[in-house]
Amino acid sequence: MSKKKIKKLITKFILNLxxxxIIFITLIPIFYAISVSLSETNSLVSSEFSLFHLDLSYNNYLELFKNYDIGLWFINSTILAVATLVFALGISIPAAYGFSRxxxxxxxxIFKTLILLNAFPTILSMFAIWRIMSTGPVVLVNTRIGLVIIYTGTMAIFGIMNMKGYFDTVPNxxxxxxxxxxxxxxxxxxxxxxxxxxPSIIVTGMMILIYVWNEYIFSITxxxxxxxxxxxxGLYSLQANETSGSWPIFAAAALLTSIPVLIIFLLAQKHMVSGLTVGGVKA
Structure with a gap:
């Protein structure tokens, strides 16, 4: 084997290593959360805690469904995410096409105004949104419809901006x-x-789902x-502190919460990496 091939193999081995x-380092927090969720003791930062331990237990996951309404929280988040996805894409796809063509x-x-509105800090509009939703003939506070309207208004603008750029790349x-x-x-x-x-629609849909699934400020307000x-x-209510709560319960809930988004991402991954040329050939 020539020195050039040996040098190339060594370089490839070092890069792969x-x-x-890097992948292992980025996965350490996930391993840590899994270890905490399977721990019987609430010793998150004490000297007794070990990242890898043998006394694994699934009691924390079972307790979530026995003593907490995590199943209902899943249902609420799913309803909000699916409804927002349908309405936001239903608005943003034709609007993006209109702005493009x-x-x-x-x-x-109008498009620049939408960009400015999207850049406006959400927290600053909280009081105005509350006044609008809590007064008038229809009170939308404490209703799923109210949250869907807020989420749709927020993510529809994002969808318009994201998909308009994609429609612009499609030749007339x-x-x-x-x-x-x-x-x-x-x-x-x-x-x-x-x-x-x-591909653009799938990416936009993924971003909408992730936003609604993780959104906190509007949901508690x-x-x-x-x-x-x-x-x-629900995760916020499960947070532990020095005097109360359980970190293993919180870690178990956090992992369960992340699983649906992870599954959807893995299923949509092959579509997210496809480009305009592939779509044109298939069409």
Missing amino acids: FFIS IKFKGRNS EIEEAAKIDGASDFQVITKVLLPLAK FMTGEENFTLAA
Whole structure:
């Protein structure tokens, strides 16, 4: 074997070892949380705690379902996430296409205004949103519909900005060729553009789901009562301190909360890495 090949193998081995080390370091917090969730003692930071221990127990997970309403929290978060996903994509997809393809007066000004609104700190708008939702003929405080409206308004703007950039990369010639072949405007959108925009739609949908699943400020402000808790609000209520609470219970709940998003991400990963060229060939 030549010196050049040996040097190349050594370099490749060192790089692989480096990246494996980085992966292991980033996984340490997850291993730590798993170890805490399987621990029988509430000794998170004491000298007695060990990252790898033999006395593994699943009692903390069982206790979550016996003594806490984590199942109801899952249901609340799922309803909010799915409803927000449907409404936000239903608004942002046609709006993004309109901003990308239709030239109308004030288009740039409106789009810049949306960007400014999206950059506005959420916490500063809390009082105004509360006044709007708590007064008037329909009171939306402490209702799922109210939260869905807030989440949709927030994430629809993000979806418009994200997908408009993707629609801009789709050549107009693709639409013109479809129309020459006899496709109507509706068919061009549904059978040509949407398949091409599939990666962007999936990424946007993932971001919407993650945002709603982890959102905390609005959920505790506009929803009261343990029966209305989302997973984020429920996790906050499980936090332990020096005098009360259980860190193993909290770690178990945090891991269970992260599993659905992880599964969805793994299922959508192959679509997230596909690009415009692949979509064009498949179409």
